[in-house]
Amino acid sequence: xxxxxxxxxxxxxxxxxxxxxxxxxxxxxxxxxxxxxxxxxxxxxxxxxxxxxxxxxxxxxxxxxxxxxxxxxxxxxxxxxxxxxxxxxxxxxxxxxxxxxxxxxxxxxxxxxxxxxxxxxxxxxxxxxxxxxxxxxxxxxxxxxxxxxxxxxxxxxxxxxxxxxxxxxxxxxxxxxxxxxxxxxxxxxxxxxxxxxxxxxxxxxxxxxxxxxxxxxxxxx
Amino acid sequence: xxxxxxxxxxxxxxxxxxxxxxxxxxxxxxxxxxxxxxxxxxxxxxxxxxxxxxxxxxxxxxxxxxxxxxxxxxxxxxxxxxxxxxxxxxxxxxxxxxxxxxxxxxxxxxxxxxxxxxxxxxxxxxxxxxxxxxxxxxxxxxxxxxxxxxxxxxxxxxxxxxxxxxxxxxxxxxxxxxxxxxxxxxxxxxxxxxxxxxxxxxxxxxxxxxxxxxxxxxxxxxxxxxxxxxxxxxxxxxxxxxxxxxxxxxxxxxxxxxxxxxxxxxxxxxxxxxxxxxxxxxxxx
Amino acid sequence: xxxxxxxxxxxxxxxxxxxxxxxxxxxxxxxxxxxxxxxxxxxxxxxxxxxxxxxxxxxxxxxxxxxxxxxxxxxxxxxxxxxxxxxxxxxxxxxxxxxxxxxxxxxxxxxxxxxxxxxxxxxxx
Numbered sequence: 169x170x171x172x173x174x175x176x177x178x179x180x181x182x183x184x185x186x187x188x189x190x191x192x193x194x195x196x197x198x199x200x201x202x203x204x205x206x207x208x209x210x211x212x213x214x215x216x217x218x219x220x221x222x223x224x225x226x227x228x229x230x231x232x233x234x235x236x237x238x239x240x241x242x243x244x245x246x247x248x249x250x251x252x253x254x255x256x257x258x259x260x261x262x263x264x265x266x267x268x269x270x271x272x273x274x275x276x277x278x279x280x281x282x283x284x285x286x287x288x289x290x291x292x293x294x295x296x297x298x299x300x301x302x303x304x305x306x307x308x309x310x311x312x313x314x315x316x317x318x319x320x321x322x323x324x325x326x327x328x329x330x331x332x333x334x335x336x337x338x339x340x341x342x343x344x345x346x347x348x349x350x351x352x353x354x355x356x357x358x359x360x361x362x363x364x365x366x367x368x369x370x371x372x373x374x375x376x377x378x379x380x381x382x383x384x385x386x387x388x389x
Numbered sequence: 390x391x392x393x394x395x396x397x398x399x400x401x402x403x404x405x406x407x408x409x410x411x412x413x414x415x416x417x418x419x420x421x422x423x424x425x426x427x428x429x430x431x432x433x434x435x436x437x438x439x440x441x442x443x444x445x446x447x448x449x450x451x452x453x454x455x456x457x458x459x460x461x462x463x464x465x466x467x468x469x470x471x472x473x474x475x476x477x478x479x480x481x482x483x484x485x486x487x488x489x490x491x492x493x494x495x496x497x498x499x500x501x502x503x504x505x506x507x508x509x510x511x512x513x514x515x516x517x518x519x520x521x522x523x524x525x526x527x528x529x530x531x532x533x534x535x536x537x538x539x540x541x542x543x544x545x546x547x548x549x550x551x552x553x554x555x556x557x558x559x560x561x562x563x564x565x566x567x568x569x570x571x572x573x574x575x576x577x578x579x580x581x582x583x584x585x586x587x588x589x590x591x592x593x594x595x596x597x598x599x600x601x602x603x604x605x606x607x608x609x610x611x612x613x614x615x616x617x618x619x620x621x622x623x624x625x626x627x628x629x630x631x632x633x634x635x636x637x638x639x640x641x642x643x644x645x646x647x648x649x650x651x652x653x654x655x656x657x658x659x660x661x662x663x664x665x666x667x668x669x670x671x672x673x674x
Numbered sequence: 675x676x677x678x679x680x681x682x683x684x685x686x687x688x689x690x691x692x693x694x695x696x697x698x699x700x701x702x703x704x705x706x707x708x709x710x711x712x713x714x715x716x717x718x719x720x721x722x723x724x725x726x727x728x729x730x731x732x733x734x735x736x737x738x739x740x741x742x743x744x745x746x747x748x749x750x751x752x753x754x755x756x757x758x759x760x761x762x763x764x765x766x767x768x769x770x771x772x773x774x775x776x777x778x779x780x781x782x783x784x785x786x787x788x789x790x791x792x793x794x795x796x797x798x799x
Contacts, residue, residue: 171460174490181487185478232476239440240474241491242464389440417714418724561718586725601725607686657684 171243175251176258178241179225186228190221211267211288215295218263222256222299223306230311235389245385249307253377256303260296267292286358293365298322300369300376307383390452392416392538392570398436398446407432407594409446414587416451416537417567419560421585421602422574423664429594430574434542437572438466450538464492467531470542473523475530477516481509484530494535503529521552528559539563539571545580553577557584578660582606590664597667602660608643609663614653623648629670640666675704675711679720687722691730699739699750700761709749710740 229235238248271285301321306314354361393414400407407429414420424430435441437448439455439462448454455462468474475484481504488495504511507525515523524544531539539560545553560571561584575581581588581602588605590597598605612627619637624630626648630639640658641649649655658666677694679687698704710716713731717724731748734740738757742748777787 171491177490178487181479181483182476228476232478233472234474234476236440237474237476240438240463240466240468242460243491244459386442388442389435557721561721564724565714565718567714583721584723586723602723603686603688603726603729 171241171247172250172254175238175241175243175248176254178238179251179255182232182234183224183228186224186231190224211270212291214263214267215291218260218295219298219302221259221263223302223311225252225255226306226314227311239389246381249377249380249384252303253373253380256299260299264292282358283355286355286362289362290365293369297369297372300372303376304379304383307380307387390416391449392418392451393420393437393572394447394449394452395433395437396447398433398448399444400432400436400441401444402432405429405594407436410591410594410596411446412587412589412596412599414570414572416570417564418586419564419571419573419584420587420589421578421581422572422589422591423576423578423581423660424591424597425576425668428591430576430591431542432594433591434468434540434572434574437540438463438468464494464535465537467534467536467539468542469524469527469531469539469544471544471546473515473518473527475515475526477514479515480513481511481526484515484526488530488534492534496533500529500533503533520547521549524548524552524556528556532559532563537569539569539573541571541573541575543575543577545575545577553580560584578664582660588660590667592668592671597671605663606657606660609658610641610643610646610649611638611656611658611662612641612649612653613638613656614650618650618653623650627670629666629668629673631666631669640670677716677720679722688726688730688733691716691720691727692733695730695734696737696739696761699753700758704750706750706752709747712747 229238239245241248267288271288275281275285298321302314302318305317305321308314309317391413393412395413396411398407398410405427410429410433412420422430422433432441436443437450439448450462450465453462453465475487479487485497485500488500489497503509503525507522507529509518509522509526509529515526518526527544541560545556548556557580560573563569564571573581573585585602587599588602589599600608609628613636615636616632616634619630619632619639623639626645627639627641630637632638640663675695675698677691679690683690685693695704695710704710710731711719713727714724717727720727731740731742735742735748738754739751740748741751773787776782777784
């Protein structure tokens with residue numbers, strides 16, 4: 169366990185420099201969104217931000233050619249991967265906390281309602297799942313190839329989001345009734361659905377860790 | 390127990406194979422690992438560190454295999470390469486923090502002593518260090534913790550003779566107590582001639598010879614003579630040779646002395662000459 | 675103890691070490707029962723391989739000049755007069771051989787050589 173924290177701290181030291189880039193621009197964006205009135209955009213941008221932030225150690229490691237050092241440390245490969253995942257969990261916690269505090273504030277001033285909170289939570293879970301999917305990809309393919317492959321990963325949900333509605337409408341199965349029914353279903357069972365999503369999140373996370381571990385264990389540098 | 394035991398290591402790559410490399414390095418000695426660029430020196434070291442996985446064979450450091458105890462195995466090794474493996478955005482402060490985190494035997498005072506001695510700058514980032522400073526930093530970090538085996542992969546290339554000589558002294562100091570060993574891979578053979586106890590010569594992934602440095606230097610002779618002295622009989626016995634219109638120069642095993650005509654010039658070869666003639670001979674065949 | 679090594683010499687390094695230590699033992703520069711530097715210390719100080727110094731010391735031991743105590747190191751044995759005599763005889767033989775070789779090269783007869791030797795010996799008295 170000790171070593172997991174050591175790897176985590178090493179990751180943080182490694183990205184110290186590059187963090188400056190990554191924090192400034194998005195922070196400005198977020199502020200702009202928030203204060204120009206489009207709160208939802210600002211909050212969900214934060215989640216998008218998580219995905220970018222999650223990849224910083226990988227790009228730093230690649231730029232600094234430090235991969236050799238990671239494998240030289242007297243720790244197990246499982247601890248090395250664990251450290252990186254600890255980093256992911258930590259930044260997730262921080263960003264979710266920020267979002268959570270803002271949402272709580274908005275809720276208390278009545279600008280936010282249950283509906284919005286649920287949607288935001290799903291967004292958050294979705295972005296974390298995306299990170300979990302990205303990690304083994306970056307471990308396996310490195311940064312350049314990894315980025316290219318990651319785009320495919322983004323395309324799929326994007327396709328679903330954009331394509332699904334038109335597919336549903338054209339296939340004729342769609343009707344206003346069905347739509348309202350499904351919405352009702354979602355809202356009345358929102359807690360259960362949220363819990364289900366959280367469970368899926370844990371499973372995806374664990375699988376991601378296992379796959380990353382396997383990839384790193386057999387990696388040749 | 391030997392510091393390093395390598396038995397029948399094999400690894401296939403595209404266009405190049407490591408074939409059946411075996412050698413033992415007893416504790417308290419320095420092994421010079423020599424060969425041309427691309428002969429397999431770095432690959433062998435990567436195999437020892439398990440950065441590349443061997444296809445067959447056994448590697449043991451002080452009796453321990455990598456799979457038995459990943460962390461313990463890696464802890465015994467001190468590696469110094471020709472590039473600094475610390476991230477270039479680090480400062481010495483970051484290096485110290487990292488070493489403290491990972492290595493329980495890290496002695497910060499000792500590290501600072503080395504930093505003082507070699508005047509490494511605390512304020513600068515590693516990317517602003519000169520090449521010599523980077524190598525010294527690597528040594529400082531390795532020597533201020535407990536290691537049992539030093540693996541050096543061409544650490545002296547690009548360094549001035551003063552630093553090179555300092556490094557050789559450091560290595561001799563390292564093995565002085567008889568409990569630790571060094572594997573020093575290089576193609577700058579003059580560095581090795583004096584301080585190595587054993588020499589392993591690798592070419593195209595295969596062993597050419599492995600023996601004590603003393604035996605190798607003593608069991609070879611440089612023979613020089615006129616063109617007419619280069620008989621077919623002699624040529625067969627020569628390990629390698631060069632000829633011009635003025636005469637020839639070749640390397641021969643001392644035990645083949647009888648094939649040499651009395652009036653030919655015999656000399657003690659240097660390590661460089663031995664290597665060059667071996668490669669020369671292999672190319673002819 | 676003084677050791678000066680030459681890379682240009684025909685003698686291998688371990689032979690040079692042996693010869694120089696032997697000389698100093700015979701001349702008394704290194705006293706009886708004095709401890710020599712350890713094999714590793716000597717190798718480090720001279721900047722040479724440990725195997726070389728090991729060989730030099732083990733040869734000196736088998737020739738009866740030094741003895742090794744486990745854990746303590748190697749020390750100079752009392753000069754065995756037999757041993758000393760033998761070493762000096764060896765040196766004399768070598769000197770004579772050199773003279774003989776030179777005689778051959780310059781075409782000086784054996785009788786002439788003996789005359790020279792006698793004259794030199796007489797001059798000593």
